Amino acid sequence: MPYFDTASAAPLHPVAREALLAALDEGWADPARLYREGRRARLLLDAARETAAEAVGCRPDELVFTPSGTVALHSAVAGAMAGRRRTGRHVVVSAVEHSAVLHAAEAYDATTVGVDRTGRLSPADLAAALRPDTALACVQSANHEVGTLQPVAEAADVCRAAGVPLLVDAAQSLAWGPAEGGWSLLAGSAHKWGGPPGVGLLAVRKGTRFAPAHPADERESGRSPGFPNLPAVVAAAASLRAVRARAAEEAARLSALVDLVRTRVPRLVPDTEVVGHATERLPHLVTFSCLYVDGEALLGALDRAGFSVSSGSSCTSSTLTPSHVLKAMGVLSEGNIRVSLPPGTSRAEVERFLDVLPSVVAEVRAHLGAPTSPGPAPEPAADLVVDSLGKRCPIPVIELAKVIDRVPVGGTVTVLSDDEAAALDIPAWCTMRSQDYLGPRPAPKGTAYVVRRRT
């Protein structure tokens, strides 16, 4: 049963399991104690820190272990902002950062830097957003939803020139290699690389102003309060070293499988858009969106077919809003599927996924009454209004697609919708179908999305 959601959580690496079991026996005591059990625990903690620091590319005394990647990011933002509070309360974030960074930034004066349609940040845009009162900039190494790599080395140069520390969220990329460039702070998450949950990394380079924002605590250089989760920390470090040892080989192998998906899906499944950068990307992750498909139904159908994947579609989020990443990229969000391959995924598993996908998508589309071929053209109307109020993604787009042939070239279809995903998906549909999107207009209820038939 292939599990293709390793970007969310990876199954425990065998090396992590072995290290965890050993450390449960040897490393349960308090490493701050002076008796033999404490000294043993201290040795394990020191060794884990050295291993992790080597993989991160920093000094052991620059790295602390936190309870999760999320907490590492929260602490990094709060600690860096407090450390530079005299400079100001301005923070710059890319629009595609993990929600942990975006939510942490909400406490300050935050500027969001947009990305292009591939999800990539421009260092020039970052430079333009920096101000004299900017205390911190945050750029991820690679995006968690679409796999696009960010130019972190250039971002670090831009920040250094402006005297602003750069926080790199390296959660998605640490398995593959250290983050490039002269970052000041870095965060990671062990369960993304096959380590156990309960372990994050926070590295703060010497010379970076940092003032922990939590109550005083002696643990982890005062940067991560609470009793250290030592057995998990040991397992995290051991598995990071193990995945790194095979990273180059596995990256090449998985990247070829991802290319297979990127090339085949648009051929096998009509009306599909592969999103994210084609080459500047993580080796193991590919995301695509399927028109006229309900993401939740698609997830369910794929699950029944034996495939575990995730989605950034609005219908799969608790807030019924599309993923902020897809929104920032301006790409289709409906029928969105993220495939992230765990190490060891075989070509046969990916082939099986590609075999199953077309019929699964077709079934969901049929169930929703999506247009499959140009319908019979009843009496043409010059302009049409489709009332999709109260209907959720992907229905507004389906209703638009069903009537576009009923207006003459040059005529318009106006879709009335109060679903947030429509703002993203109707323009995306226009791009995919070479129709003209005339923009959203105010309407008495919801929003009027106006499309002019071009072809």
Add this chain to the structure above:
Amino acid sequence: MPYFDTASAAPLHPVAREALLAALDEGWADPARLYREGRRARLLLDAARETAAEAVGCRPDELVFTPSGTVALHSAVAGAMAGRRRTGRHVVVSAVEHSAVLHAAEAYDATTVGVDRTGRLSPADLAAALRPDTALACVQSANHEVGTLQPVAEAADVCRAAGVPLLVDAAQSLAWGPAEGGWSLLAGSAHKWGGPPGVGLLAVRKGTRFAPAHPADERESGRSPGFPNLPAVVAAAASLRAVRARAAEEAARLSALVDLVRTRVPRLVPDTEVVGHATERLPHLVTFSCLYVDGEALLGALDRAGFSVSSGSSCTSSTLTPSHVLKAMGVLSEGNIRVSLPPGTSRAEVERFLDVLPSVVAEVRAHLGAPTSPGPAPEPAADLVVDSLGKRCPIPVIELAKVIDRVPVGGTVTVLSDDEAAALDIPAWCTMRSQDYLGPRPAPKGTAYVVRRRT
């Protein structure tokens, strides 16, 4: 090799180990995902929450898992204070709370309620400290250093009458039973009961105002950010149920062993004070202090003799200050030893400890040149000044003890000391030796501690 520091960290309970291994295989995925691995993880998380809630004595939806007991306490204080910010910024804490509570309270207007010589808080003193702008009161269920139980049920009544929520730090007592009384918030720590590290509990009763003080995050009802440490959570819940099933029996057994220590130590080792309440106490924990002994040397000697214990003496802390608990109780801090017995400790192990202790203490005292018997009395002086400036615990007390016989009854010895432990240990020595402590007086350097010979 007996490990007698279970109040610091307990070795992993066999049930926890078994549950952890099973959950590593079944519960590594994201419980928020809808595919089969996610659903399995969700079931495990829900079951763990029910088990833990039953042990705590609350509803499952009132309980969240945190990365540690420390983080649970930090979140409890910050969340309760933010939830009641309109009431005020005043918080009341007992003087013997865990440092995690005391440090969290530092961010607010904090009033500290003292304890008696046994370490016990008086509900009347708590009542007197509550004000109209008091947003929270914090009382531990049992003290982590001396084992004294606090009257939490009475404290909860006092708080309820004043309309103030009570946070109970139940970290030391949850293994033995639920906290009594109508608390509003409760925190616990799994590695104190034989669960794995990396898991704390935070319970917030329905109706308690609570506003999480960290960046927004959907996990754990918004009260504990970050990917849940599910395998450890499952292990924590399973082991809590397991230790509770044998709690009554084990409490009776260990309590008898503690009574043995409490009775025997003062007989076996001269100049020793057993601290903490004799009956209102944890079943497995006993603490005593030995005059004229350096705590660090004593820990080291006991470690070499095969016993792992901890100490609240100043010389064993990174800040060279005595434990705030011993300070609040006003008891001797030098040569302090905490013995906390893990479940399953045998009488033979405790007997062996009692066999070894007298010679270990005698050795350390001999090494420090401590007085063993009344020395020869040279020409008596009416009043003496001992210059102990620059000397650390237990030297100032040793020097006092060595000269007290040289002044006549009614004469004074003034000890000049700049060691913080002297403020605690010189009065404690006077109490133990029936001498009159006339109090600290300002001195050009350090403090002058004046003792009048009574006997």
